[in-house]
Amino acid sequence: MSGSRPGPRLARALLMRGLPADRRDDVTADLDEVYRRRLEAHGAVRADLWYWREATLFVTRFTFERLRDRRRARARLARREGFRRGALPISLLDVKLGIRRLTAQWGLTLLGGMALTTAMTMGAVVFGVLDAFMGTSIPLDEGDRVVALQAWDGRANARRQISAADYLRWHDRLTSVEDVGAFHTVGRNLITADAPPEPVVVAEMTASGFTLARVPPLLGRPLTSQDEEAGAEPVVVIGYDAWRGRFALDSAVVGRQVRLGRTVHTVVGVMPEGFSFPMNHDFWTPLRLDETPTLRTVDGQGAVFARLTPGASVEQAGAELAALGLTEPEPQPSPLGAARTRVVPYPLAFVDDFAQSPIMLGIIVILASLLLVPPCANLAILVYARSASRLAEFAARHALGASRGRIVSQLFVETFLLAAASGMVALILVRLALGQVAAFLDRQIAGGLPFWFDVTPSLATVLLVTLLALVAATIAGLLPGLQATGRLMKEGLAALGSRTDPRLGRTWTVLVVAQVGFAVAATPTALEMAWGTLRPSTLGPGFPAEEYLTARLELDAEGPGPEDPAEPAPAGSRLEVVLPELVRRLEAEPGIAGATVASALPGTGRWAFLEMEPVNGVDPAQPPSALQEDHLIQLLRVGEDFWPTFELEALSGRLLNSADGLGGQEPIVVNESFLRLVMGGRSPVGHRLRYIRYSSGTGSPPDEDLRWFEIVGVVPDLPASVAYAIAYHSAAPGDLQAPSLAVHVQPGVTGAAGRIREIAAGVDPTLRLEQVRTLDDLYREQAFGNKAGASALLAATLSVLLLSAAGIYALMSFTVQQRRREIGIRAALGAGASRMLVGVFRRTARQLLIGAAVGGSLAFLIDAYVPEETLQTLGGWKVPGVLPATAVFMVVVGLLAALGPARRGLRVDPAEAMRGDG
């Protein structure tokens, strides 16, 4: 069913950018309407193509229309004022000349453009993501006046929870804000008669949220303050997507009853498409303050919101809120003078410390500019070499009256054009990359991305790219231009007739050596990181991960519903009952080969640093790498049915069983990578280890965790591509908090996800299955960040490699050009071709070899400093022989690049060379 599916997002974004503001919404809605007709009639591919064509035509035609209007307005003005158009501005001539030169030197254009694009994209993507999160306006009427009111812990520099009493004081007394309200997010199972239960994200929100948003419902009514009163009938307002997806756009949905967890709610309204305030919500129930003594406003799951009254500023509201203050005492007193409350633009309510965000963005701008330095330096070398060889041309132009500024500005324009074109490509890539990042985050955040997150590059991102283009043009165009024309200015026309050719100085040679060295040093690590990233998908997980459906299990912590008056036990102890029953029912289901519950899924556990128990005073582990103080290990707590579900058998020793968690002793099983990375290939069975601290800032484990665990068995790596040590502990279902479920579905069985949800809801209606996906998908998503990093690294390395080759080519061309006379004289005196070839090659070969030696030494040092274990922890994988292969490759590429100009040099006609200017 096409439903109200809009056209392709990118094409819609194009329309939004290209159409005049007053026509955007209605033209896009009209096109969407026709698109849906075509979707029904012709299918998705043809409908998408049609949409793209129409979007392009619309944007083009409206742009031409706009330009025509402008031209006419100018013409009218010119007629009125008797203005006569003069000659073309000189800068346009520069642009034309620049385009011509860039086209003529297409190889340089392509290489330089690629390198600049890579650097700009890398900087702008990071900036774009942060910028999207740190915008100060939301897409609502006067969205820039919507703010969040926060209680602030000045000591921890973090948000605090807000008591209902404080919220009510703020609500009643603040005058610089209106429509004060609050929400927090809860997870519930949506249960209707005609579909399997589905976990949904619900906003428990005060009715003022709808008043603040100024968006009327499509059907029925929004929440009202009466709904918030004790004893009111439970009601729910649903969003457009839920109305379409769960109720098939049924216009009689208002008045229907749906169950959210234990409680039956009456649907009282439907909100229009695109409405997701306060964050990413599609279901709204009243926030009952009588049942909520404290608002959960610390973990990004809730906030107190308000709208600034006309004329009030964020600062005024902040001062008023500070004066009103909090009644709740602080857990620990804040430093003297530290704020206890804050008022921030609404989107910043969910960012940890907004005060640092401008600094953060500033740092990114600087880092992005620094990223540009290596490719720009390469480009500058090339531009300088070419500028030096164009000295005669410049001298002639200078003699004809062109100032140094004119000549340099032409060089600057040439490079700026290249940088600007690269910037445009970078913006397209940024848009695509942001789309990927958004899709990734959308899957990671419960309920999806906040509704104000816009992946279209913002004006700030466009400005950043423009700034980067200017920086690039300055480094790569202006500086070499100034240097190359320096001598011209001193000698004037004498430079034209000079017999002494311009020399490429020592700096230039050093730069060539440096770039070859950098390429040789960086390429092995880049390749190893890339292979480490690609390896899991190339090798596969080693078991049919696509047959395993996984989910995170959560139990509602809500009170008893009207249908179940019994007070439910706390979620932790309920899990003890619910989980074994869930596994039992799943395993009895036809088509399911096995089911298990674990603290996390293989490859997704918690990290800790370990210590092995010395045997006779000797540590049995091999020393950890130089970058790490201790060996890193991933912990999983698994049930007895884990092993048969994943078809794992012990390689040595034994597996864990249900008796292992009892009686104080807690044996563990480790994976094959542990044997390799920690034990250096020796068997770990019989040895004991303990965890000395957890990673990711959780500090030392509590004392009872400092006990020793005996290793009783070794199992194969799961997944097979895993490159780190894993320890499996035995766990009873009640020990697990937020456990994960893995279900082995037999091949060919369809609709398993829905059936599993039904079974779970049958065990307990408040048991929610979040993020149901195959293990295969889970591994793919985990690899997303690494893949992006590896791609950027590869692109950067490739750019440097190619630019190095181009640099060597330019050097050789220039050398041959310089030595034409010498070659001619030597040829006339009867020197052999091979001798001259050696002569021509000597300097290049020396630079290549020095570069390769410097780079090789650096790579060797990196290799020694980042051993196998650390590299694998970082996501890489050792590739034997990659360093000598890179060095040889660079030398060969360099020699090949030198070959063409050298051969040209040997073909110089002696008489011609001696007659010419050199």
Add this chain to the structure above:
Amino acid sequence: MSHQGLGDFEQIVLLAILQLDGEVYGVPVVDEIERRTGRSVSRSAVYVTLRRLEDKGLISSWMSDPVPERGGKPRRCVKVEPEGLRLLRESRRTMEQMWQGLDPALGDVR
């Protein structure tokens, strides 16, 4: 606003608006032109023309109530203004005057 005569396509768009009943907006206007002329027409050309006609004061537009089938998005409805009707009549008169007396010579043109 002063303006000269109507272009061919502007006439077609104005006539299509007049032919339609109820809420007239871009989508049915395009459909009507295609139905009556038997040719496909560039949708973007129609929308650009609608905007130009509005700038010239020959039609006016307003936003309808939210439409549930369009995800709550309203439509931009249009109607022909008296000035548009006057120009249409003028165009028709001009054309009729030009055709007068040509029927015997171009009898088979129709």
